[in-house]
Amino acid sequence: MKKAFVGLALGFFLLVSSARAQDKNLVQTSTLSDRCADFERVSANDLHPLSALEAIGFGNCLGYFEGLIEGLAVSKYTIVPGATLSPVAAELAFRLYVNQHPEKLHQDAISTVLAALLNAHLIEKQ
Secondary structure (H helix, E strand, O other): OHHHHHHHHHHHHHHHHOOOOOOOOOOEHHHHHHHHHHHHHHHOOOOOOOOHHHHHHHHHHHHHHHHHHHHHHHOOEEEOOOOOOOHHHHHHHHHHHHHHOHHHHHOEHHHHHHHHHHHOOOEEEO
16 A cells, blocks of 8 residues: 555656656646556456556556546536536546547647546536
8 A cells, every 4th residue: 555655656656757748748648648547457456466667557557537627626517517527537537538539639638638528528618
């Protein structure tokens, strides 16, 4: 448990401090997609122990979506009444959307994630 927490904390730090989009200082969709690749493997019930790099990717992915959900409280978006929005649900919506729209990989992640959540009817504009 302690290792998972350290991995999540380190992953969140790296997500905040690393790979940024060109002029906007935002994480690119392709970067977030790469970081969530480890999450996809873990969520598919592959139960072998995580390496340090896999734990960092896992923490990056969940940390990004947890922060996004918290940020909705002060944004122009709201969770659709009756919908349950968790980091796992947000990541799944993102992954499905990116698979259907690979042309979005060069865009900033926040725009793509919001489009994915709107498309999945998990959030709506206020």
